[in-house]
Each structure stands twice: as structure tokens, then as C-alpha cells.
Amino acid sequence: MKGYQRFGTALLSFILALTVSACGAAGEKERQTVPDYPTRQIEYVVPYSAGGGVDLVARATADYLSKEWGQPILVVNKPGGGGAIGAEYALKQVKPDGYTALAVNVSNTTMLTAGMTNPPITNEDQVYTSRIGQGTLAFAVKADAPWNDFAEFSAWVKEHPEELTWTSVGPAGFSAFGVAEWLDVIGADFSKTRMIVTKGGSDSLPKVAGGHAVLAVHMIGEVMPMLQAGKIKILAVSGTQRSTFLPDVPTAEEQGIKGLSVSWWTGVSFAKDTPQHVIEKWDGAIAKMVQDPVFLKHLETIQVEPAYADRTVFLQEVTRETEYYTDLATKNQMRK
Template sequence: MTHLNRRMLAFYGAALVTSLLQAPIAHAQAAWPAAKTITIVVPHAAGGAVDGVARSLAERLSAELKQSVVVDNRPGASGLIGTALVARAEPDGYTLYFNASIHAAAPLLYKSQVKFDPIKDFTPIGMVAQGALIFSVNPQVPAHTVQELTQLLKTNPSKYSFATSGFGSAGHLGIAQFAAEAGLNDKNIPIVLYKGAAPALQDLIGGQVHAMMDPFLSSLPQVKSGKLRAIAQTGSTRSALLPDVPTVKEAGFKDFEFYSWYGIWAPAKLPAPVLKALESATEQAVKSEPFKTKLNGLGFDAVFRNSVDFNKYIVSETAKYQAIIDKAGITIE
């Protein structure tokens, strides 16, 4: 065999080995999703707003991908435990993460406890929904309007307390923004932390705490049953679900507008083909009539932002939350 033939044989042999090594990788990417369950980790307890929207999305994603998609609740530490779990997960498209705006806010408050970067350690897939909050009080509180509650709090702030399902949650920051705009000293108004909306609402109904801002999904049934009194809602306009309840803006807080928003992520370094497939499936799910109808009935609007736009939105919302935290002087003791 000549030197030329040996070189050619060596060249083609190396090319064959490279081809064989690359084939499984290409096949794995092209075959996603394989016959394997896709798990969406929700870092909050079942029954709350985040869980409700996540399960609605999981149902539609399962239909779009023709694949089993399940929700795994991993609550604790205002969502930090479940979030850190996904940050360390394999970026293979089978472990996803669903959360609300607390994803951007909690790390600003729990700086010493956060073991992940909310931007660098995740691949945003898309924003899927947003919703206003119901500002409600226990019926025994002698306030039927935001103005009346403001006066009560100014007269005797330590007598009344607010509930929150998590420090850094939309409800927590909404209350902080309200207190700042109302000229209240937020540090003198007790804010009680609960592990989820369900126990917070239970104590609010029982009178152990007195007021709360919370998504429609968990608070509306309590308002409709008369167990809570809605004094306002935080959107720019009134919701058709509570047409007789004014917005906080209408109550005289002209700059007040607050929404919780919800999105889905994967661990960082998700392969581009898998991201593209997930982003497309998420968009189709969010824009489907069943999803929009279901969310509207729960007090949410189906709103899709793609991966790039969602990432920009997270950055801008993080800056907004930092400004609220700084102005209110919120610290975690």
C-alpha cells in the first residue's frame, strides 16, 4: 500500500469515527422529545396561582408535544429550594421550571441564601400569562375602600398586619408599593410570611391577619363567598370578574399598577433545537383558545413573550422590583 493510500485510509477512517460519534448526538436532538416524561418543577405549594397556571400550561403542552408533561411541586423558602434544584438539573429539555415574578424578586431579598443566578443559570422559554391582584381584607376590618384602610393604617399601623405567600412575591411587593405611595411607614406594618397562598388566606379569613394582595385564582372564591371583602384590584382597568370593585388607581393612587406574571424556563445551556421546539410549543399552547379561556376564568390574561423578549422583560422587571425594595427599605432579617 502506498503512503498516499495509507493517508487516505487514515483520513476516511477518522471521518467515519467522527461521524459515528456525532450521529447519536444529532439523533438525540432531532428525536426530542423522546418517550420520556417532561417534568415542570413548580417551587411553590399546590393550590396557589403559580401552581394553577402551571397545570393549565402543562395540559396544553402535553397536547402540543404529544408527550406526558407533569407538574412537580417543590415548595420552600419563597421558591428558592425548587428554583435551585432546576438550576443544577441537566439541560436536556425534560426538567423545566415554572414560576411567577418572584423569580426575579426573591434573589434581591435573599442575597445570602441564593445559590443560583436568576438570569445566567436559566434558559427562558417564554412568558405565558399575567394577572392583576385582588386587594382584600377580613370582613371584620372596618374599611370598605382603599382610602379607609389607609386611614386606619396611619392611625394605628401596628394594629393591622398583611399576609404574603412569599417575600418577594407580587403580593408582597404590591403591598410595599402601596405603603410607599400611601405615605405609610412600611416597617411599622407587620407583614406575615406564609408558605403559600392557602395558609395565608386561611389566616386572613380567620382574622389572624387583616389584609392581603393576592391573585384572582386563589382569592376570588373567598371574595365571592363573602369570606373576604375586596376593596380594590391592582390592574389598570377593572376585571370583568369583579366589575364593581375599583382599581387602586381609581382610589386615588394614579401611578399604581401591579401585575403578577408567569413564565417557563429550562436550566442554562439548553440545546438550541430543544429550545426552539419548546418555545414553539409554548407559543401554540398560550395562544390556544382552551388555554386563554381557562386563564380568563381564573383572572389571568394569556400573554406570550418569546425567549429573547422574555429575558429582556425579566431584566426590566428586576430593576423595577429593586426600586420598590430600596424605596420601602425591605430587608430580610
């Protein structure tokens, strides 16, 4: 009997040793099969013109990560189609190997899906990797425009909607949704207004300053240069609190126009089949980046608020926004 017990004990020890050895080998093999990344230049696609909010955040991000990883990150502007052209290139026309990243934002994701019946890009086409920053919307008109505040301007628009021209990168841009939500709140007819298509903030705001459009709705960082140059004035900002970047400008809510929730954000996404280790590398690096004092100072200079969200939270927010903006677009017959 004792011989059998000794044999059983020895057999069990042998099995356990094999199991531990196999697990160790598997773990070592797994570590060995994760490839080095990045090993060469990364293309970071901005689907808008240079100088806008998405572009500025992307360039700050590229600068930080290229130093962090020791590899160049080239920012490439591919404007057009309300952000769809650049997004389609980054998500569908290149190899999903992690060497093409998209500077994703609210216009070329949730709003593109909500504003089009057959969008070229959907949420399912990409992996939302990390949100980086967000911005408050500012309602800008020409510096010598006759309106002194947003309430006065809103009353004029309600009476004369056909005279309102406003700029946007397209019917699915955040400017379009910002205008639609505002007009819905004040009871003005969105269909009687006219959109003037632009390539981004650097193109849009000069049109307003030059009298070629009445209104531009952009994040604060985009309007600041023209505001400081005295070419435009800001009648209101969205949100429930005044912006720290424009403390003297009242919110729309302060002026009796409540319920404006459209906001701007930007982050990074990749094509849906991008390797998991690439997604994790970017998300981890961005989480670290948004704690870096130099990077945060850079965001402050372009009037963007840090708003990091990891992959899980990012996707949840995108899903919620898509539903809200789809309802808004349907109500105002914006879907094309």
C-alpha cells in the same frame, strides 16, 4: 487560450459543485444531529403549594403540551423559601437536559433577586423561555372587616402601621412588593408592619378569612374562591383599569391611590445550559398554545390573562423589573 478557458470553466463548476454538496451534507448532518424531544416524561416544577395561580397555569400548560407531544408532563409542587427551594432544585440540582422545567413567576425571579443580597437563584441561572399569562393584584381583607373601601383602609394603615399584618411567601414575594409599593405611595411606614409567611394563595387567604392576618395581596384568580364563598372582600385592584373578572371592584387609582404597578405573571424557564432545541421546542409550542381556544377558556376560568412573550421580550421585561424592584426593596430596607 480556448483550452485554458474551458479548463477554468470546468474547474469553477467542479468547485461550485463541491461547495453545494458540502453545504447540503452539512445541512443534512445538522438536521440529523438535533435529537428527538421529548422522548420521556418531563418534570414541571411549581415552587409553591398546589392551588395557587402559578400551579393552576402550570397544570393547564402541562395538560396541553402532554397531548401535543404525546409524552407525560408531571407537575411537582416544591414550596418553600418564597419559591427559592423549587427554583433552586429545577435550575441547579438536576441535569439541564430539558426534562425538568420551572414554572417561573415574578416572585421567584425578579423579586427574589431584588429582595435578597445573596439570592440562591439569579436571572443568569436560567433561560427565560416564554411568558404565558399575567394577573392583576387584588387587595383582600376579611369579609366583615370594618373598612368599606381602599381609601379608608389606607388612611387607617397610615395612622396604625404597627397593626397591619399581611401575608406573603417571603420578603421577596410579589405580595411583599405589592404591599411595599402601596405603603410607599400612601406614606406609611413599611418597617412597622408585619409579614406572616405562607406557602402561597391557598394558604394565605384562609389566614385572612380566619382573622389571623389583616391583608392578603394576590392575583384575582387566587382570591376568587374565597370571595365567592363570602369569606373575604376585595377593597381594590391594581392597574389603571378595572379587571374584567371583577368589574364592580374599583381600582386603587379610582380611589385616589395612584402609581401601583406591581403585577403578577408566570411562564417557563430552564437551567442555563439546557440545549437550544429544547428551548425552541417549548417556546414554539407555547406560542401555539396561547392561541388555542380551549386553553384560553381554561385561563379565563382561573382568572388569568393570556400574556405570551417570546424569549427576547421576556428577558427584556425581567431585566427592567429587576431594576425597579431592587430600587423599591432598597428604599424600604427589604433586602435580606
